[in-house]
Amino acid sequence: MVMDHVTTLECTICGAEYDPEQVIYTCPEHEGVAGILEVKYDYDVIAENFDADLDGDIRSQWKYAAFLPVDDDAEPVTLNEGGTDLFDAPNLSEALGVETLVKDDGRNPTGCFKDRASSIAVTKAKHAGRDIITCASTGNAAASLSGYAARGGLDCRIFVPGDAPEGKLAQPLVYGADVLAVDGTYDEAYDLSVEVTEEYGWYNRNAAINPFQVEGKRTVGHELAEQSVVRGEVPDWVVFSMGDGCTIAGAWKGFREFYELGHVEDTPKMLGVQAEGASAIHDAFHKHDDTDDLADTIADSIAVGRPRNTLKACRALEESGGASLLVSDDEILEAEKLLGSTEGIYSEPAGATPVAGVETALAEGVIDSDETVVVTSTGFGLKDTASAKQATADAHRIPPHLEAVQELFGTSAE
Ligand SMILES: *Cc1c(COP(=O)(O)O)cnc(C)c1O
Numbered sequence: 223m224v225m226d227h228v229t230t231l232e233c234t235i236c237g238a239e240y241d242p243e244q245v246i247y248t249c250p251e252h253e254g255v256a257g258i259l260e261v262k263y264d265y266d267v268i269a270e271n272f273d274a275d276l277d278g279d280i281r282s283q284w285k286y287a288a289f290l291p292v293d294d295d296a297e298p299v300t301l302n303e304g305g306t307d308l309f310d311a312p313n314l315s316e317a318l319g320v321e322t323l324v325k326d327d328g329r330n331p332t333g334c335f336k337d338r339a340s341s342i343a344v345t346k347a348k349h350a351g352r353d354i355i356t357c358a359s360t361g362n363a364a365a366s367l368s369g370y371a372a373r374g375g376l377d378c379r380i381f382v383p384g385d386a387p388e389g390k391l392a393q394p395l396v397y398g399a400d401v402l403a404v405d406g407t408y409d410e411a412y413d414l415s416v417e418v419t420e421e422y423g424w425y426n427r428n429a430a431i432n433p434f435q436v437e438g439k440r441t442v443g444h445e446l447a448e449q450s451v452v453r454g455e456v457p458d459w460v461v462f463s464m465g466d467g468c469t470i471a472g473a474w475k476g477f478r479e480f481y482e483l484g485h486v487e488d489t490p491k492m493l494g495v496q497a498e499g500a501s502a503i504h505d506a507f508h509k510h511d512d513t514d515d516l517a518d519t520i521a522d523s524i525a526v527g528r529p530r531n532t533l534k535a536c537r538a539l540e541e542s543g544g545a546s547l548l549v550s551d552d553e554i555l556e557a558e559k560l561l562g563s564t565e566g567i568y569s570e571p572a573g574a575t576p577v578a579g580v581e582t583a584l585a586e587g588v589i590d591s592d593e594t595v596v597v598t599s600t601g602f603g604l605k606d607t608a609s610a611k612q613a614t615a616d617a618h619r620i621p622p623h624l625e626a627v628q629e630l631f632g633t634s635a636e
């Protein structure tokens with residue numbers, strides 16, 4: 223096995239270093255899974271191996287294989303994740319009052335950007351000869367992992383909170399996973415999955431504790447950097463919703479890498495958005511000590527009470543000169559409707575949360591109206607139609623007669 227470009231796994235708390243060829247999830251010096259590890263690279267090796275054209279033609283995230291922590295001889299398990307469009311959004315820009323672009327990551331193979339990470343996790347597990355892979359999830363990570371496990375021929379066992387949306391429970395079942403719907407919260411499902419990993423030795427893809435799989439999320443940053451090169455402009459802000467905080471941290475790391483390697487001339491500020499009912503990262507970033515571990519929001523993908531990656535997320539916000547803020551569930555639902563009706567992009571609530579964040583950031587003077595903003599839609603709307611219905615008016619229920627239509631729209635002669 224060779225990963226010449228990976229130098230070490232470094233503890234984000236105490237700085238201890240571990241051998242990347244061993245399967246270590248977290249630094250044993252700290253209680254529980256607190257000691258999150260960070261993958262460190264030799265960028266000379268990466269630069270030598272990365273010779274792709276930054277021409278905006280991105281078939282999948284494996285264009286950036288030189289950056290990914292998999293062995294040279296590992297066969298990627300892929301469904302062409304990544305390579306998502308960065309759309310101009312003139313109608314949305316006008317509605318918001320600021321130039322806005324949409325990175326549409328809801329178009330990934332299972333309908334969510336987590337596919338970027340699942341592809342790495344299953345590739346590594348398969349290459350290491352594992353045949354059972356597991357994770358805990360608010361829903362999307364489970365659906366995503368199940369799809370990639372099926373693709374890679376691995377068994378998948380997943381832990382989700384019992385109240386996850388129906389669509390997100392149906393998806394992993396179709397992909398053939400064993401779905402364990404835990405009678406409890408996401409945080410409880412998470413703890414159970416970690417306990418089970420220790421007991422059975424299954425390969426655990428949990429975003430925060432598995433230091434490798436989160437590295438796939440860097441590719442959204444690589445793509446945004448490449449797409450900035452093609453557009454000739456780096457956005458002032460890139461906006462993500464935050465649950466565990468891995469996504470915004472990964473995206474920042476990816477963008478920063480391209481900047482440090484000289485591929486792009488500037489970096490954006492990262493704006494992290496959480497729901498009022500699940501605000502732990504925001505509270506930590508603003509050093510509020512009155513935080514609780516409640517997770518009460520309609521945006522189930524970011525309903526995380528005890529985020530596992532608060533440290534990495536806060537570093538991304540800090541290093542980029544960014545900010546964090548909170549939005550209400552009503553604002554999230556409004557944003558879902560706004561994004562859909564202005565641009566034809568249908569996001570689940572957590573995917574529309576960045577749009578709500580931009581509105582708040584403008585109102586609070588965090589974002590200026592002459593700046594450029596990228597909102598990342600992280601998940602596709604059809605995963606959760608029940609919450610969408612709360613954002614929209616009902617269908618017009620009519621009898622099958624012309625008169626009924628005329629009653630609504632008037633007669634054609636009018
Ligand atoms: C998981 C998820 C998030 C949050 O990502 P974290 O890495 O947990 O911060 C946001 N949106 C969607 C659609 C997700 O599935």
Ligand SMILES: [Zn+2]
Nearest residue numbers: 233236249257
């Ligand atoms: Zn440590």
